[in-house]
Amino acid sequence: MRSGLDVALNPRSIAVIGASENPNKIGGRPLLYLSRFGYRGKVYPINPKRAEVQGLTTSPSLLDLPEAPEMAIIAVPGAAAVEALDACGKSGVKLALMMSSGFGETEGEDGAARQKDMVARARAQGMRVVGPNSQGLANFGTGAIASFxxxxxxxxxxxxxxxxxxxxxxxxxxxxxxxxxxxxxxxxxxxxxxxxxxxxxxxxxxxxxxxxxxxxxxxxxxxxxxxxxxxxxxxxxxxxxxxxxxxxxxxxxxxxxxxxxxxxxxxxxxxxxxxxxxxxxxxxxxxxxxxMAAEVYLKGWKPEGRRLVAISNSGATCVLAADAATARGLSLEPLAPETREGLGAILPSFAATRNPVDITAALLTNSRLFSEILPVIAKDKAADAFFVGVPVAGAGYDVDAFARDTAAFAEATGKPVVVAAPQPSVAARFKAHGAPVFTGEAEAIQALSQLIGHHELMDRAERRQAGPVANVPARAGETILLNEAESLDFLRTSGIPVVPHRLCRTPKEALAALAELKGPVAVKGCSRDVAHKSELGLVHLGLTTPDEVENAFAACRQALENANASFDGVIVSRMVRGRREMLLGAHRDTVFGPVVVVGEGGKYVEALPDVALLLPPFDQRDVREALARLRIAPVLAGTRGESPVNLDTYCDAAVAVGALMRADDRIVSLDINPFMVGEGADMALDAVVFAVARTGL
Structure with a gap:
């Protein structure tokens, strides 16, 4: 049995409810198109007031037809549209296409309610509905143009x-x-x-x-x-x-x-x-x-890398192409010595043979330069894709030869080739031979970069075997904030490393923690009523003496009292110094499910966000690829003589957070900031977890 989606694309018969003689009306335009564009199925105009429309015999209602049409176009307004939809369901129509408006797109709740009710009745009859407020469906392969x-x-x-x-x-x-x-x-x-x-x-x-x-x-x-x-x-x-x-x-x-x-x-x-x-x-x-890049996509190329070779008869175009390529993340690597030697045997001595290749005005005297140099360059490891710029050509140039040779080369090698030709007459010749042509070098290289980047994206999706959406909603119940101690302990039991710390409810316990943790400590007020502590003066860093710890304890208690927040104690934690402060967070999107946030952390993360989002499940490689796209990436990779930051523990923690959000529906959201990385100090220093109340977390 054919489904409603099969019918939407290729209906064997179509009824038009509200069929009009006027082809410029909503009920008349589909009839015009079905006739003009070769639809081979049966067409049933429905109009109780006319015997004929646009040369077709009408029927007063669906019940008068010799069969139930697979698709029905509803082109009548208001309440008549709802009645027509109900009639379609009762008549055995598989798919109703509602062009009528005035439902869920209108202000207020009435339109949305009417829409919901009529769809429920349609589905109860086994009928699918497209619309309302639809301009129509058009399949030009079959001539089924059900559109106005x-x-x-x-x-x-x-x-x-x-x-x-x-x-x-x-x-x-x-x-x-x-x-x-x-x-x-x-x-x-x-x-x-x-x-x-x-x-x-x-x-x-x-x-x-x-x-x-x-x-x-x-x-x-x-x-x-x-x-x-x-x-x-x-x-x-x-x-x-x-x-x-x-x-x-x-x-x-x-x-x-x-x-x-x-x-x-x-x-x-x-x-x-x-x-x-x-x-x-x-x-x-x-x-x-x-x-923009449609012609490039439709060549069916499968790019193998981001190394671009630019060729032009203009030095300026070569420079502009190099700028555009760099801006789009494509590299113009120097050609191998043997490639340059091969080009030198073809091009005049004053031509540039590195990359970009400037063939100069020699193109005017030798129209076969493209066909001669392209095979030489194609063997070079630096050549994954090609840009050809012809900014000026005309009398004396065999443009047809340039275009024919360029297209033949692309066909033979399977390597992407884009052309920039601002002169319409030149562009027309390249286009006639099937080469993707753009007005300028920036546009051409943008299209090429998109093709390459999109195939990388598709390859990553295949590697990850991206599957069904993992929308694990939070368990029903009131959402509460765990205090920092509870949050850190929960993360630790979930396999995420956290800073050594103690929850202290008295000054005596705080002094014992100072002695036990040996060295400078941080003292932070702990309350299940406070998510952000620094704004209330609840964070005291680098404390080394008993007096400093006692004073910090008293200050935290007073600050929480002033804010009418619960005093759950203070957290005394070891001061940890690493290379960078990172952020690691997660929340549940109502549509897409668990979402994990990775990126740079610290005090200014909201003012200057530099983060990436990941949808679990994902692995450490996915986290690294996400971090590599951030502004902070060059710093993490090592710069100015610094070694790369070791991100293994951080990436493992991110994977663990993703797994936790999928496995534990008690967690609504969590925020780890900072997660220190580098110098062996790879751990969460602070955390906030929101969870469903009374679930034993």
């Missing part, structure tokens, strides 16, 4: 290797228009609207399975069902299909706008980043970024 978008009139459809799935109607067709303007065919352009039942993530799963799709583009305003998006990414990786997502709602204003647009509840943006990275999905910054 004007874009398909403005930009003539052509079946192709790109799939687009969006919650927004506009963002299902704007990328389509941009791609068609560049001559790229599109197979799917679907808009799910409010995602009341079939979600954008579910539909992405179905599109990812389509063997004709080689690139999948998503527009997301929320991710309410990350398990389906994770599965879509897994399917796509299995097929070698890159997935690029534009997730809006990065700001509070954007999140509010998303809520009013599709009724979407925004996700925490930093967690979205971590989730997409976890599953090998590249996150675009804006609409143009979503489609």
């Amino acid at each position: 978008s004007t874009m398909f009139i403005e930009a003539e459809p052509k079946d192709g290797p790109v799939g687009i799935v969006s919650q927004s109607g506009a963002m299902s067709v704007v990328p389509y228009g941009l791609l068609r303007g560049r001559g790229i065919g599109v197979r799917h352009a679907h808009a799910t609207g409010n995602d009341c039942d079939v979600t954008v993530c579910e539909l992405a799963m179905a599109v990812a399975e389509d063997p004709g799709v080689q690139l999948l583009l998503l527009y997301l305003e929320s991710i309410p069902d990350p398990e389906h998006l994770a599965e879509a990414a897994r399917i796509a990786r299995r097929r070698g299909v890159p997935v690029i997502a534009l997730k809006s709602g990065r700001t509070a204003a954007g999140q509010a706008a998303a809520r009013s647009h599709t009724g979407a509840l925004a996700n925490e943006d930093t967690v979205v980043d971590a989730f997409l990275e976890e599953h090998g999905i590249w996150r675009a910054k804006d609409t143009s970024d979503l489609v």
Whole structure:
């Protein structure tokens, strides 16, 4: 039996409820498209007031049809739309596509309640629903264009290797228009609207399975069902299909706008980043970024590294390409002596043969230079990818030969090659031979860098075998703050090293701890009512004498009394000095589950955050890769003669925190700051744990 998702992509029959004679109305546009673009299934217009629309015989209702259509487009407003949906369920329709608005995207609770009720009735009848507030579904491979978008009139459809799935109607067709303007065919352009039942993530799963799709583009305003998006990414990786997502709602204003647009509840943006990275999905910054590198992706290249060779007939272009490559994390390594020797035998003596390779104006007199030098460079270990810049060419240049030889080289070697050609006539020749062409060197190298980075992301996701979303919710109950002593003891029993310390409830116990711990100590007020101690003057460092410890004890007691906070004692802990203060934290996201935070710690972590997020399970290698992307990475790696910081214990602790958050649903969140690293002082110095009350923690 065909599922609702199968029907969404390839319905065998379609009814249009609210069918119109006017092709410029919502109920008329789908009929126009189904006829114009070659849909081969049965079409049933439903209109009780007309005998015929657009040359097709109408029926007054679904009950008058000879069969139950697989899909029904609902293009009537308000209460009539709800009645039509109920009729579809009773008639045996497998999928209802609701173009009608006025439900979950509206202000107030009434619209959301109506939406929830009607979906429940539909599901009870075994019917799936796309929408409401959907612009429609479009499969150009089958001609099933169940959409009212004007874009398909403005930009003539052509079946192709790109799939687009969006919650927004506009963002299902704007990328389509941009791609068609560049001559790229599109197979799917679907808009799910409010995602009341079939979600954008579910539909992405179905599109990812389509063997004709080689690139999948998503527009997301929320991710309410990350398990389906994770599965879509897994399917796509299995097929070698890159997935690029534009997730809006990065700001509070954007999140509010998303809520009013599709009724979407925004996700925490930093967690979205971590989730997409976890599953090998590249996150675009804006609409143009979503489609910018499409031609490069569709070549099917599998980059093997980040070493770039830049070639141009302009020294300035070589310099600009080097700058752009460095900014994008691509390296221009010197070519091997034997490579330079081979180039020297081809190029004039005044040409630069290091990297970038400046072939100068010699290109004017020898149109075969590209075909002669590219095979020589391709053998060099420094050549994982190529940039070719042709800023100026025209009369006297055999541009067609340049383009033909460059494209043939890329085809023969399988190595990525991008071209920058600002002159339209030159760009047209390279494009005609199938080479990805961009206006400038920065844009070309950005696209190449994205391709390389995205494949690295997909490879990491495969190595980690990113699986289902591990959303382990916290146990039900009131959340309480454990005091620092309780927090440190809990972490210690969970396998995380903590600073030697003693909880002291009297000055006498504090003095005994000073003697036992031998050396400078820290004295900190301990209270289950206080998460941040420094603001209240509860932290006293570097104490060495009994008088200093007694005075600190009294000051902590008084400060807690002044703050109306419980006095649970003071913590006397050994002063520990290492190389760096790090942060290690975790919390439970309501959608994505446990999230672990790693990065630089210390006093200013909130003002100057330098952290990365990881979704468990992960291993030590994943932690190291996350830390390598931080601003602090060069310091941790060793600089100005310093040795690298040993992060083994810290990375193990991060893995342990991830495992703890998955295994123990009593923990709501935890914060270790600082976790000292280096010089053998690898341990948590301070910790705050929030847990569910009365669970025996």
